[in-house]
Amino acid sequence: MxxxxxxxxxxxxxxxxxxxxxxxxxxxxxxxxxxxxxxxxxxxxxxxxxxxxxxxxxxxxxxxxxxxxxxxxxxxxxxxxxxxxxxxxxxxxxxxxxxxxxxxxxxxxxxxxxxxxxxxxxxxxxxxxxxxxxxxxxxxxxxxxxxxxxxxxxxxxxxxxxxxVPLPARVDRTLEEPGRILFLGRLEAAKGVFELLGAGARLARDFPQLRLVFGGSGDVDGVRRRARELGIEDRIELPGWIGPRQRDAELARASVFCLPSHAEGLPMSMLEAMAAGKAVVATRVGGIPEALRDGSDEVNGMLVPPRDEAALAAALATLMGDAALRERLAARARASIEQHYxxxxxxxxxxxxxxxxxxxxx
Incomplete structure (x- = not known):
């Protein structure tokens, strides 16, 4: 038949x-x-x-x-x-x-x-x-x-x-934890995880609530070893790869989402963070600048050059020190997803x- x-x-x-x-x-x-x-x-x-x-x-x-x-x-x-x-x-x-x-x-x-x-x-x-x-x-x-x-x-x-990405029904700001920075992706150098650790070391003294959460599989031992060398091992969390439910829970708790990749297409993790109403710091690579706009009247996030630890630390410090800015960028990021993604x-x-x-x- x-x-x-x-x-x-x-x-x-x-x-x-x-x-x-x-x-x-x-x-x-x-x-x-x-x-x-x-x-x-x-x-x-x-x-x-x-x-x-x-x-x-x-x-x-x-x-x-x-x-x-x-x-x-x-x-x-x-x-x-x-x-x-x-x-x-x-x-x-x-x-x-x-x-x-x-x-x-x-x-x-x-x-x-x-x-x-x-x-x-x-x-x-x-x-x-x-x-x-x-x-x-x-x-x-x-x-x-x-x-x-x-x-x-x-x-x-x-x-x-x-x-x-799906658009969550609502954003609950009361769940956010000050100083909590979330990364989602494979734990490898190409995703910028070691620049994020270096930026965290620069920020640790001025932001006592700083927590770096690395959600993903990969070079877990390398991340932990580098954090120890930088003296911030007590500031990091390594939950491993997380499924959709835990991802949503981590996004709700995060104050800032960070993706400092060296190269990208159009990363789902960043779009998910924007949809969840998070202020985002990412690198100016691939299709990211078309979704995350910085330096214009329609700014909805912060962009930094790849492999630039100092610029990454400065952007994160700006967001962590300005709650009004975080909330404004987060709202615009979510609106961008609703309109285009x-x-x-x-x-x-x-x-x-x-x-x-x-x-x-x-």
């Missing part, structure tokens, strides 16, 4: 994973996009031991092949970052094109520019360009990333669709792309 027609096949990482792509897709699914647009999701990557990852990849490719040639989806939408993620998804897109589907390459990960222009050799650069230019649409998270795609792959058709807005943009590619209207 022939399988029923499939409208959209979406391919990415396992949704129970801890990365940004899993968070993005979970938000889209939770808002009903899968039901409205007849989306089937296939995971080609999962966290865990090497053997489990290999089994997951094989199963994912097999399910993708069966879907592409058995159900003939109108659109195949892949979420991709760099390195192995790109290789897996580029093969999926090749299979989809051979099966006659329209294709969407959804670009995530702040390291893609370096991967494409510096870390890849001539053949890989050619394959990356080919993949981008032969996709029906490349989705970039910001205008800045769209400009990079146009420069690297001039024939690519690019659409800008930001990440989205809500799930309703982003799901509508994706639905329009699907319908255009599939040649259908509703």
């Amino acid at each position: 022939k399988s029923p027609a499939l409208r959209v096949l979406m391919v990415g990482t396992a949704l129970e994973g801890r990365g940004g792509v899993a968070a993005v897709v979970s938000v889209l699914r939770g808002h009903g996009l899968f039901e409205r647009e007849a989306v089937r999701y296939v995971a080609t990557h999962a966290e865990g031991p090497r053997l489990a990852k290999a089994r997951g990849a094989v199963a994912g490719f097999w399910n993708t092949l069966r879907a592409c040639f058995g159900q003939h989806p109108a659109v195949v939408h892949v979420h991709s970052a760099s390195h192995a993620s790109f290789l897996r998804k580029s093969i999926v897109l090749l299979v989809a094109r051979l099966a006659g589907s329209k294709t969407i390459f959804h670009l995530h990960g702040g390291g893609f520019r370096t991967f494409a222009t510096q870390e890849s050799g001539p053949l890989m650069r050619r394959w990356i360009r080919h993949t981008l230019e032969h996709s029906s649409v490349v989705i970039a998270l910001s205008e800045g990333w769209a400009q990079f795609v146009h420069e690297f792959a001039p024939m690519a058709k690019v659409a800008v669709v930001p990440n989205s 809500s799930t309703e807005v982003v799901c509508g943009q994706l639905s329009a792309i699907y319908r255009e590619l599939a040649g259908t209207e509703r």
Whole structure:
């Protein structure tokens, strides 16, 4: 018996994973996009031991092949970052094109520019360009990333669709703890965790209530060791990776959210903090400056250069010492999410792309 027609096949990482792509897709699914647009999701990557990852990849490719040639989806939408993620998804897109589907390459990960222009050799650069230019649409998270795609792959058709986050119903300021700074992300140098520790050491004397909370997995021992060297081991908390419920609780307690990354796409953790009504300090990298605006009449957060410990400390000191400023930036940050990054807005943009590619209207 022939399988029923499939409208959209979406391919990415396992949704129970801890990365940004899993968070993005979970938000889209939770808002009903899968039901409205007849989306089937296939995971080609999962966290865990090497053997489990290999089994997951094989199963994912097999399910993708069966879907592409058995159900003939109108659109195949892949979420991709760099390195192995790109290789897996580029093969999926090749299979989809051979099966006659329209294709969407959804670009995530702040390291893609370096991967494409510096870390890849001539053949890989050619394959990356080919993949981008032969996709029906490349989705970039910001205008800045769209400009990079146009420069690297001039024939690519690019659409800008930001990440989205749900908007919490209310913000309870009474739960905030003065001096509590929250970081959410992988604990590694590229996320700026060591600059945040250095900034914390500069602030500790003037702000006796200072607490640095690092929510995430990764180099926990390295973070603890550096905090000890700086004399602020008693000022840090390392709860490990936290799920949505604990994340929301930590956001409610935080006075300031800080993400001092060296490179980014459009980080979900920052958008979640803005939606939760938090004053945010982040670095001027990737798509962050398009969501978090500083130095203008519409300022809704504070931006600092990456790898600049002194500037980071100064921005955090300004916010921690000015409750009115924190509240003003927090309110504007939440309003920005409501206007531009809500799930309703982003799901509508994706639905329009699907319908255009599939040649259908509703």
